[in-house]
Amino acid sequence: MTTSLTPYRSRLHPAKAGFRRLLHAEWTKFRTVRVWPIVLAVASVVIVVICQLSASGSTTSGDREIVLGPDGTVVVDSFRFAHRPLTGDGTVTVRVASLRSADGKAVEPWAKAGVMVKSSLKEGSAYAAVLTTPGHGVRMQWNFTHDRAGSGDGSRWLRLTRKGDHLTGYDSEDGRTWSRIGDVRLPGLPRTVQAGAFAGTPAHNVVHRAFGGTSETYGGGEVTATYDHLTLDGTSAARRWASTDVGGPRPNGPAPENGRPGATAVSPAGTYTLTGHGDIAPDENRPDMVQMSFQGVFVGVLFMVALGALFVTAEYKRGMIRTTFTATPARLKVLAAKTTVIAAVTFTAGLVATAVGFTLAQRQLRANGFRPPEFPDLSVLDDPALRAVAGSAVLLSLVAVLALAVGVALRSTAGALATVVVLVILPQILSFAFPLPAAQWLLRVTPAAAFAVQQGLPRYPQVEHNCLPESGCYPLSPGPGLAVLAAYAAAALLLAARRLRRRDA
Structure with a gap:
């Protein structure tokens, strides 16, 4: 007598169950490789410390008639x-x-x-x-x-x-x-x-x-x-x-x-x-007290670039990526899971670091003479401070995603680091030296435009204003500036997805 057994079928949708498993697996990789959480923690501390140090070096006499x-x-x-x-x-x-x-x-x-x-x-x-x-x-x-x-x-x-x-x-x-x-x-x-x-x-x-x-x-x-x-x-x-x-x-x-x-x-x-x-x-001829509180983010970007690139290139270097793709042949799902994890951890750490850094920097700036009525007394929940804090966290997260995508496309840690640093950091440096039209063009079309999200002073079209990069002014407003970086990250992810499907592990 032959007995027929009905196989077990999960009630969960296979795609959903599989992606949740992938997310858990990628999160486990991140937290168990000790150097990555350490790098993330060091980045957060560096952001806070540099925000504080930069604010302590800024003073104003406060005797200007307003x-x-x-x-x-x-x-x-x-x-x-x-x-x-x-x-x-x-x-x-x-x-x-x-x-x-x-x-x-x-x-x-x-x-x-x-x-x-x-x-x-x-x-x-x-x-x-x-x-x-x-x-x-x-x-x-x-x-x-x-x-x-x-x-x-x-x-x-x-x-x-x-x-x-x-x-x-x-x-x-x-x-x-x-x-x-x-x-x-x-x-x-x-x-x-x-x-x-x-x-x-x-x-x-x-x-x-x-x-x-x-x-x-x-x-x-x-x-x-x-x-x-x-x-x-x-x-x-x-x-x-x-x-x-x-x-x-x-x-x-x-x-x-x-x-x-x-x-x-x-x-x-x-x-x-x-x-x-x-x-x-x-009166637009005054310092931007909000932007002055985020100087540490510029250095924090370097840590996020390294973290995003290493999160994938380390697997390629050790050959572990073959094991990952053997366990999960759907490579685009693996890319989506890695992107989600690196975006989530860098955004969370960046949000905490920028919020703490902004709060301490504002306290230091007020002690150095940046006080009302000329300079507003802002908390982290006040606009435009809240937008700048959340936007800076998004900036750090997008930079990590960009580095991850470039790492997938190039399969090289050094290549990914160099590419993203050239795209994000180098335009900032060159803009200080280039003629103003060229400098403003550079800050419009490169991912460095995203730093505009930290601007706290509104710009009024009825006021003629020379937007100087060395004064912390960006030609794009906060939203469009951040969108430029997001577009680069999306394009890099599309390129990474294409390379994944066309190349062997």
């Missing part, structure tokens, strides 16, 4: 203002006849002339403005950090209407047909405000770069704006226009809260001329 905008942003608020008080609702209109340099130099692209409603003459007070610029057409700007484009470059007629705490901007090419630019709300706007025409220009900035050094030259610069048809409709306690240098020269200390009177009063009729200097914008 101006805070309505939202607490450090701003520049300096311009010539022809103004009258406006009580309640009203409209200010002007035609900008010309805008030219007052000192013979080229007019800055962000030189400004137009109409403004400002809470008071105090620097940093709330405002809305409609203005024309030589390089960026007509704009509506408010409260320093906000900017919106107008309808066209040729508009010279500008209008700003107040209704309560709402300000609506318009522009026109002929003074008859008006195009609405936008409506903004300025909470807490007092009943009586200052309304009128203004002129100002940012400083002229020239950067000279050569191998071995960089120099920046700032020129004060002045701009002269000529107006006509300057009108104020509404209730005003003054019949004549007053001229004030808001945030003007301070020969004997801070400017008074009501501004500094201009040398020449504006004529009550006919053509009006204002000559002004200074800017109305966020």
Whole structure:
């Protein structure tokens, strides 16, 4: 009599069961080869120590006069203002006849002339403005950090209407047909405000770069704006226009809260001329306190490159990879398991190291004078610190994955290390010496772009800014910069998968 036995079948999906087994096997390899956890631990300690040491070497006197905008942003608020008080609702209109340099130099692209409603003459007070610029057409700007484009470059007629705490901007090419630019709300706007025409220009900035050094030259610069048809409709306690240098020269200390009177009063009729200097914008000429707290990540990258490469090339060197592929013929699953494990362990260690390093560095920086209100008091859970900490951990993880993929493709520890270091580290070094356009291009197209994730200062498009690599500035914003590294890692993994399928172990 023959008895037929039914074979046992697992209730788990074979693919899922197999991949979990592979993950466990690769994790076991990682933790049982003692040198790898030691390298990971040393990398974490080095990141923390260098973050702390770098912060301890950075100091500031803290005696710089700063101006805070309505939202607490450090701003520049300096311009010539022809103004009258406006009580309640009203409209200010002007035609900008010309805008030219007052000192013979080229007019800055962000030189400004137009109409403004400002809470008071105090620097940093709330405002809305409609203005024309030589390089960026007509704009509506408010409260320093906000900017919106107008309808066209040729508009010279500008209008700003107040209704309560709402300000609506318009522009026109002929003074008859008006195009609405936008409506903004300025909470807490007092009943009586200052309304009128203004002129100002940012400083002229020239950067000279050569191998071995960089120099920046700032020129004060002045701009002269000529107006006509300057009108104020509404209730005003003054019949004549007053001229004030808001945030003007301070020969004997801070400017008074009501501004500094201009040398020449504006004529009550006919053509009006204002000559002004200074800017109305966020102040970007200050250190990035967030980025200063992550200097250890640059060195930590070297450890992650070595760890990612050795995690696979050590098996090739000892011939153990044949055993792995014999046990699991599905080579792409092995690659996926190795990638998952190395990504997980490096991200976890990197997250802990960068969080601790940032916290200690911030404490040291505050002790060295980097304190509010100019520098925010950030914890690791505050934005942009949280984004920079998590992004730095992702950066370290992606670098390890890139090294692993290159190691699979080349099957050489030295080749993988050299390739990834050239891609990630060398562009950083070369960018300090190359001409600025070449340096910025290099930091856009190589994995070094990912270090942009550590930037903590926002960049505003309405502010002309020289992005210098030696100042910690990257041409890409944090998200796109990290995406460049992710694209390199993905491409390397695809190449590694192809090589795995086409070559013997």
